Amino acid sequence: MHGRTLELDLADLRAELLPGRGTNGGVSLVVDGVTQSHVNPADPRDLQLEYTRFVAAIADGCREPADPVRVLHLGAGALTIARYLGATRPASAQHVVELHRPLLEFVLDALPLDPELGITFEFDDARAAAQRIARHTGGFDLVIADLFAGSRTPEHLSTAEFFDELGRLLTPGGVLVVNTIATIGLGISREVGATLVDGFDQVVAVASPTVVADAGLGNVVFAASHDELPTRRIRRRIDQTHRRIELLEGPALVDYLGAARVRRD
Secondary structure, eight states: OTTOOEEEEOSSOEEEEEESOSBTBOEEEEETTEEEEEEOTTOTTOOOSHHHHHHHHHHHHHSOTTOOOEEEEEOOTTOHHHHHHHHHSTTOEEEEEESOHHHHHHHHHHSOOOGGGOOEEEESOHHHHHHHHHHHOOOEEEEEEOOOBTTBOOGGGSSHHHHHHHHTTEEEEEEEEEEEEEOTTOHHHHHHHHHHHHHSSEEEEEEOHHHHTTSSOEEEEEEEESSOOOHHHHHHHSOOSSSOOEEEOHHHHHHHHTTOOOOOO
C-alpha cells in the first residue's frame, strides 16, 4: 500500500484502508466509520483487534496445533482470521462468503492473499449461501459468522432458524463461532447468546469483564457446538496480555444472558 490511505466510495458503502495502524504496524479496514478489521501483511499471526484474538483462541483451543481444518467464513472483512488460519494451519480448506464483492476486491487489490492458501470465495447473502452449501458441500470444522451492517447484525442472520442451518453444516465436534458487538445494555449480544443456547448442546462466551458488566463497549464472541467444547484448552489460549478476559460458561453464562429473548424468523 506504500503508506497511503485507500478509499472505496459506493452508493451503499464507504470503506477505507488506513496504513500504519496497530502496535506492530499494519492496515485497518474501516467500513462506514467502523473499524472492522486489521491486517499485518508482514505477520498474519499478529492479531491486533481483540475480537480476532477471541476467535483465534476458540479455533486453537478446539483443534490440535497445526492440524488443518475446514472452515466456512461468513463475512470477509480483510480476511484477518483466514490469513491467520492459513499461516498457523497449512493445508486448511477455507471458503469465504461475502455480500459486497467490490469491498472484498478492494481489500484483495491492496492486501493480496498468498495464492498457496487456496481460499475460495463466493458473493451472496450469508443465509442464502449457507442453504446452498448445505445441499452441495460436506461438513466444516469451524463456521465463523462475523456479519455486520455497520455495527449491527442483520436480523435474519441472528435467528434460531439461521443458527440451526449453520449447525447442520458442522462436522462431529465442529464449532460455530459468532462475533457480536456489545451495544449499550448488551441486548443484541445477550439475545444472540440466548438463541445459541436454545439450539446447541454447549455454548460459551469470551469477553472482557468491562464488557460483561456493561461498563464499556467491545465484542462478545460465542462458541457453540452440538458436542462438548474443550473449555479448558480455549481458556488457556486466551491472550491475557492486553487486558483481563473472561470465558463465560454454565451459571456465569446464564447470569450474563439473563432473561434475553430467543430471536426467531
